[in-house]
Amino acid sequence: RSRMVPTGECGTLLPSSRLLLKRREVVEVEQALQSQREELRQRMERLAQRRQHLGQREQQLQDVILKFNAYLKVTAARQERALCQTGRDWAVGQGAEAARLHRELEGLLRRRERLARRLRSLRCFHDYLQAVLARMGQFQDIPAMLAHFGALEEAWAALAQQEEAGQERLARGWAQLGQQQEVAGSELLPTHHELAQLHARLEAARQDVLQEESRWAHLQSTAAQKPLLLGQIKLAVLNLYQLTTARLQVPPDVALEDTEAQLDTVLLCMQDLADICAELCPGQPGPCPPHSPIAASTHSLRHGGARVPPIQE
Known part of the structure; x- marks a missing residue:
């Protein structure tokens, strides 16, 4: 992977240093592309080998069919020659062999019919693969396409195995984390107990402060009421004095x-x-x-x- 230079550092580097960094990044990218080309070449070689192997198998199957047809022809010709050359007595003596050959011929014919039916049943898959090949347009023939999908299936299986291994590692990590949490909880239990005691003491101190604040507020309200009462008394005495002196005509x-x-x-x-x-x-x-x-x-x-x-x- 290429090492990216921060933007702040790029602003402070010289043009030659930035050119060297760009060249280094280009070399690293070229190396990465070269490794990808090598991997693609190896994959194409495997696909070519697989295609060659499938072609060989197809050729072998055609050879077997040709040999089977030749065998049928030879067997039929042999049977006809045997029937033409022998008389009634030899035919009676060779009845069992003829019956065996007839049964063998019937079995071969039935096998040929089964193979033909199987070939007809697989024709739809061949047509489907031909349609997929024509629609995709990136493969030359059906074996190449099948080889490509086989490689994709192998890659998928490898990724599934990697994911399963990652899940197992993750489960082990969670188990270790649970054990560490249990150990940490057992170690923090005395601290939690001490913290609870400190909280209780803090709450008691807070209640004491609230009681003292309420008492101080009561004292302040009482102290505020006393001057008010004293002022009311003075005002009442002054009114009474003025009323009395005015009524009795006493000089104030x-x-x-x-x-x-x-x-x-x-x-x-x-x-x-x-x-x-x-x-x-x-x-x-x-x-x-x-x-x-x-x-x-x-x-x-x-x-x-x-x-x-x-x-x-």
């Missing part, structure tokens, strides 16, 4: 950001109203503002007490 001298002072002012106003109600109606039970935990927490904040947690507020 507390800053808007001081929620505790606003709540103290509201509580003081409510306490003053309660005292006024008690003075106006001392004998009658009147509404008394209950003790609010908000006031207590505000009083404790004013006097330096402990601060109530935001959830309790």
